[in-house]
Amino acid sequence: MDFPRFNLELIAHGSQQKQSIPISSYVKKYTENFTYVNKIKDSSIPICYFESEQLDAWKNIQLLDQTYVIAANNLELVANEKNWEYITSNSYTSKYSSIAITNKIYLDSYGKKKPLFYKHVLQNNVVDAFVEVLENGNKFDIDVGMVIDIEEKAIYTNYQNYYNPDTGAYRLYYVTSSDSEGNSKHELLNCTPTIHQATWEDVNPDTGKIENLSWSMEPSSAGFTFTIHQDEKDRCDEFDPQGMQTQVSGFFIKPLETSAIKPLMPSGKTPEDPWCIKFSNGFFYENLLGKIRKFWIPEFHQQPFSPTKPYIYSPYRSMLRVNSNTVCATRRYLSTDPSEAKHFTLFVYDADGILQNLYTTDISLHNKRYSNTNVFYEADKILSYDNRNGFVTLSVYLDPNYDYQASYFYEAKDYEYKQLTLNPIQNRSSLSNMWVFYIIPDTHPNDKAIHYIGVDQNGYIIEASQNEGRRHPNFQLFNKDGSYNENTVIGMKYTSMIDSDNFKNTFCIPYVNDYQYYILAETLVMDIGDEKDCTVIDVRRKGASIKEEYFEDAIKANARILQSKLGYGINGQVVPENNIMLTRIPVTLLAEFGGVLSPERAQELLSVYLPAANNMIVDWEYIKPEITARSLTPGQVDFKFSWEGPDLTYNLYRKVNPADKFKLIKSIGSGSRKDVEYSDIISESNELLSGYVYYYSIRVIENGTELPHGDTVSIMVK
Secondary structure, eight states: OOOOOOOOOOOSSSOOOOOOOOOSOOOSSOOOOOOOOSOOOTTOOOOEEEEOOOOOHHHHEEEEEOGGGSGGGOOTTTTSTTOOEEEOSSEEEESOSOEEEEEEEEEOTTSOEEEOOEEEEOOTTEEEEEEEEEETTEEEEEOSSEEEETTTTEEEEOOOOEEOTTTOOEEEEEEEEEETTSOEEEEEOOEEESSEEOOGGGBOTTTOOBOSSEEEEEEETTEEEEEEEOOGGGSSOEEOTTSOEEEEEEEEEEEOGGGSOOEEOOSOOSTTSOOOOEEEOOOEEEEETTEEEEEOOGGGGGSOOSSSTTEEEEEEEEEEEEETTEEEESSSOBOOBGGGTBOOEEEEEOTTSOEEEEEESOGGGTTOBOTTSSOBEESSSEEEEETTTTEEEESSOOOTTSEEEEEEEEEOOEEEOTTOOOOTTTOGGGTTSEEEEEEOTTOOTTSOOEEEEEEOTTSBEEEEOOOOOSSSOOOSSBOTTSOBOTTOOTTSBSOOSSOSOBHHHHHBTTSSSSOOBEEEEEEEEOOOOOGGGSEEEEOOOTTOOOOGGGHHHHHHHOGGGGGSHHHHOTTOSOOOOTTEEEEEEEGGGBGGGTSSBOHHHHHHHHHTTSOTTOEEEEEEEOOOOOEEEEOOSTTEEEEEEOOOOTTEEEEEEEESSTTSOOEEEEEEEOOSSSOEEEEEEOOTTOOOOTTOEEEEEEEEEETTEEEEEOOOEEEEOO
16 A cells, blocks of 8 residues: 655744645554655755753752641641531631631531632622533533522632643633623632631721621730621521521631741743742741740741732733633732722733733723734733632633733732742753752841752752841851851751751751751752653654755754754764863952952862862953053054943053063043043153053952953054
């Protein structure tokens, strides 16, 4: 049997086009490879490269939660929906600062009471409502695990919308309701707490009392005391028309996961995003070695809240496409509320990064032009949203090949540690070290409690973020005045079974020490660039290659070809070998230039923790202005050298013999932000002679210290 042959040509640029091709015949056999049968056009690019998976924070970061050491911060049992407590009073004391409270229940198939901690608020004048679920394209109705209360205009449930970006699996709940005038509404399940925390809106301005069903909290000696406010109508059992119990006279209490201080994966997910570890804003006390310690995150309260605490405006974040009309944010607890001017705006970019559409909840922007583009805001395409889980549903088709970004408000329940990004594109050392995050107890309200250390492959600390605070010491290599810090942990072992002088034993829980620092997480950035994990694409005709004159065009069309055999060659890109390590160090570390170390001592300290087989070459970095010279006028040399910053002085040196020492001839101020100019002219006090070759160099004075000579330029005087 003769198999049909294909001519395949892939174009890596151009607009998207759809075309229907009729099938005249087919063969039931897997396509194993493609072969070019015609000569490749000069303007075409034969595909020949292998590609690893795109960097993804949620795949590349391995986050090891170390918070199990303190039992009070361990919510594995608490987070389980079957663990709750039933009370009959209106007061409750807990060691956790964040809890869920409800008096709504449903009876499961075994007749057991199950509390419903969340509710979806229905439209006004509602007369009917039902819920259906959409799972990966399959839709069906559900009538269990919830209570639909038309009188209270609410649906009580524990269901939550769900999406797994790794597998593409999703489960979306939709509420369809109709009012007395025949208007219907179809929206995402958008849950809020069944009983909310009291605000000023719950206070009667005449009596000053809280009247709506709500709760308030205040710290106490035993932790946190919660007071539940309710009317008489809320103090009884209720049943639906079928006789099923839907409300109890008491209350179910459940601590939430936000009560604990837990490490969370970054909200940034793509290679363009910063990968910053987050920590839930927990608060708890613990008795450690006979002393009550307070664990909290004061820096959480120093975030740029807008418009009010605890809301934060996030101007540009990646969104995940869930299905053809739904996107999902990379964080939870959005706070979209058009009535309070907290809007959601979705930016839609095509495969070439060109803005195509702009959808918003702000009706005042409808049909207005965005910036200087030909794109206009559309305020009628966003149908509904689920703030708690970050889902947004639209009435338009969402192309899977497009990129989606959004600006939105969210309710901060965590702290994003922005002092360190684990994105290897933004932080090249993130791949080679382990990053340990820890929290300091009893931190002053104006200090930061969470810090990190970087641990190399040999277990030594090479980086520390902790600087001196009001109640904790400086761990960095230098003090604020630039002097060497004798208390630095850099160079110390992170942990050791042999040497007791290690970070864990000296500073951390559960070891005996006065510090009792609490390790929250150990994080590693995994490299998924191995060839076995790559997607290999090769449809070349044997011997085919890119013509040299078209190589630049090919790279512009598909930059990844540069990393292929066609780019750097069969052996790939050249990198340093033979265990040679080039280290760039500021010259101001040396005593000669304002530091505290000799060159020999600095070399020793920098290399003492390197593997024995490695050789280090030190490149001392300092300001080196670019200098040019010319002699167009007899007896005169004109100079121009680059401006390197404010408050600098440029010392110009000269010598006539390359073996002689330089002699200072002029000190020049930095001036304005433009190249510095100077002319060396023959005079009675000047030794400059026509017809001779002179050598010039510049040394910059920074903060009172004269740095080494920069590049040398030679010029013959006219």
